[in-house]
Amino acid sequence: MNPAATESTPTEQMRVADRENWQDGPPYELFKDLRGRCPVHFSSKISEYPGEAGFWSVTKAEDVLAVSRDFETFSSANGITTLRNSVLPLELVQAMFIGMDPPKHDRLKALFQRGFTPKRIAEHEPAIREITKGVLDRLEERDRCDLVEEVAQPVVSRVIGSFMGIAPEDDAAWADLMNKIMAAGDPEISPDGIGAVATREVPEMFERCSRLIADRRENPTEDLTSVLVHAEVDGETLTEHEIVMGFFLLMAAGNDSTKATYCSGMRALMEDPEQRTLLLDDPALAGQAVEEALRMFPAFAHFSRTATRDCEVGGQAIRSGDTVTMWYVSSNRDEEVYEDPDRFDMRRNAEHQAFGAGGRHFCLGTALARAELRILIEETLARYPEIEIDGTPEYVASPFVNQLKRLPVRLNGA
Numbered sequence: 319m320n321p322a323a324t325e326s327t328p329t330e331q332m333r334v335a336d337r338e339n340w341q342d343g344p345p346y347e348l349f350k351d352l353r354g355r356c357p358v359h360f361s362s363k364i365s366e367y368p369g370e371a372g373f374w375s376v377t378k379a380e381d382v383l384a385v386s387r388d389f390e391t392f393s394s395a396n397g398i399t400t401l402r403n404s405v406l407p408l409e410l411v412q413a414m415f416i417g418m419d420p421p422k423h424d425r426l427k428a429l430f431q432r433g434f435t436p437k438r439i440a441e442h443e444p445a446i447r448e449i450t451k452g453v454l455d456r457l458e459e460r461d462r463c464d465l466v467e468e469v470a471q472p473v474v475s476r477v478i479g480s481f482m483g484i485a486p487e488d489d490a491a492w493a494d495l496m497n498k499i500m501a502a503g504d505p506e507i508s509p510d511g512i513g514a515v516a517t518r519e520v521p522e523m524f525e526r527c528s529r530l531i532a533d534r535r536e537n538p539t540e541d542l543t544s545v546l547v548h549a550e551v552d553g554e555t556l557t558e559h560e561i562v563m564g565f566f567l568l569m570a571a572g573n574d575s576t577k578a579t580y581c582s583g584m585r586a587l588m589e590d591p592e593q594r595t596l597l598l599d600d601p602a603l604a605g606q607a608v609e610e611a612l613r614m615f616p617a618f619a620h621f622s623r624t625a626t627r628d629c630e631v632g633g634q635a636i637r638s639g640d641t642v643t644m645w646y647v648s649s650n651r652d653e654e655v656y657e658d659p660d661r662f663d664m665r666r667n668a669e670h671q672a673f674g675a676g677g678r679h680f681c682l683g684t685a686l687a688r689a690e691l692r693i694l695i696e697e698t699l700a701r702y703p704e705i706e707i708d709g710t711p712e713y714v715a716s717p718f719v720n721q722l723k724r725l726p727v728r729l730n731g732a
């Protein structure tokens with residue numbers, strides 16, 4: 319249970335992003351409370367980061383949609399999370415198209431989109447299945463394993479690695495780098511703290527990336543790095559820095575998100591025998607199981623924007639310069655949209671905001687993520703239909719990445 323504020327806590331005292339709320343996953347009760355009595359809420363600060371500003375929390379689906387769609391009022395160019403400058407320096411975020419506004423954002427995204435056409439993803443599906451089966455093969459003699467470390471991590475690393483053109487022997491090093499950067503606030507994952515991430519992991523990531531790019535300039539292949547190096551729209555190509563930052567963005571998004579959603583989705587299936595049986599009896603429901611996992615456990619708890627002018631969200635006045643945070647972990651459980659929102663039910667096959675709410679920054683990797691998640695769930699359940707939780711699942715302590723760091727299981731049930 320999260321030590322979330324209770325209904326008697328004055329909302330002015332709540333600091334939504336504070337660590338104490340995120341020790342055991344997202345504080346769903348706190349968000350439910352806010353949706354009921356203060357759907358657009360101001361946290362005066364983030365206690366652990368005195369240098370960061372307070373921020374608005376947008377908790378309802380309709381308001382998240384409004385913020386997400388209006389890129390002129392809600393800019394991505396001054397930071398995209400509640401921590402604007404504490405993990406990655408702001409200049410680095412601004413060099414990725416996720417941290418830009420149109421028209422520059424659109425120009426860059428169009429170039430990257432060439433690597434994510436439905437055709438390219440469909441062609442990759444057999445390879446994703448092979449990778450997944452290969453990782454499951456390694457568990458053949460085993461009775462127990464950790465689903466995060468021993469299934470999800472190696473599969474997602476190889477899938478994004480094969481997409482980008484990374485050698486398999488480098489997967490583990492890349493995964494370690496990305497985990498340390500993305501979950502920098504969790505002392506177990508990043509024991510040397512956020513400062514070390516900025517001075518050690520980020521430069522190492524740049525160096526590895528630059529080497530690969532230099533190689534693909536000389537020796538183009540079919541991988542995404544080659545596509546990026548040689549991409550051209552209206553006679554323009556990407557600069558070296560744009561490619562490196564784009565590469566980082568794809569590695570970060572590809573490593574973390576799918577791993578998170580797969581593990582939380584599997585956990586829900588293991589905790590609900592009725593849902594698991596439904597899927598085992600009709601494997602064609604795997605796509606719906608994926609959508610429900612995305613709805614209930616969005617891999618990124620939030621993204622933020624900065625108001626470019628005085629405005630209103632859900633009737634609440636917001637000032638120019640304020641940080642506005644869209645909490646997908648809340649909007650995806652909005653009781654005005656979903657009946658019994660805390661229940662995992664793949665039959666509902668509902669729309670959700672896990673990939674963003676449809677604005678200009680809507681996730682580029684949706685087709686890849688959906689294919690990967692479906693194949694992972696299909697193959698895991700086909701091989702281990704009796705799989706069961708065996709111990710206590712543990713969350714990464716983070717208000718940004720919504721993911722388990724441990725999910726111990728017995729592969730063949732009790």
Ligand code: HEM
Nearest residue numbers: 415416571572575576617621672673674679681682683687
């Ligand atoms: C379960 C899987 C995933 C989830 C839940 C997810 C979620 C999101 C969300 C919420 C955004 C919006 C950010 C914003 O509004 O500021 C986003 C953007 C993005 N995602 Fe994903 N993502 C997933 C998988 C992937 C994968 C596999 C890739 C690529 C390898 C990817 C690449 C991107 C990129 C490049 C953007 C930036 C788009 C832009 O700024 O226009 N994502 N993602």
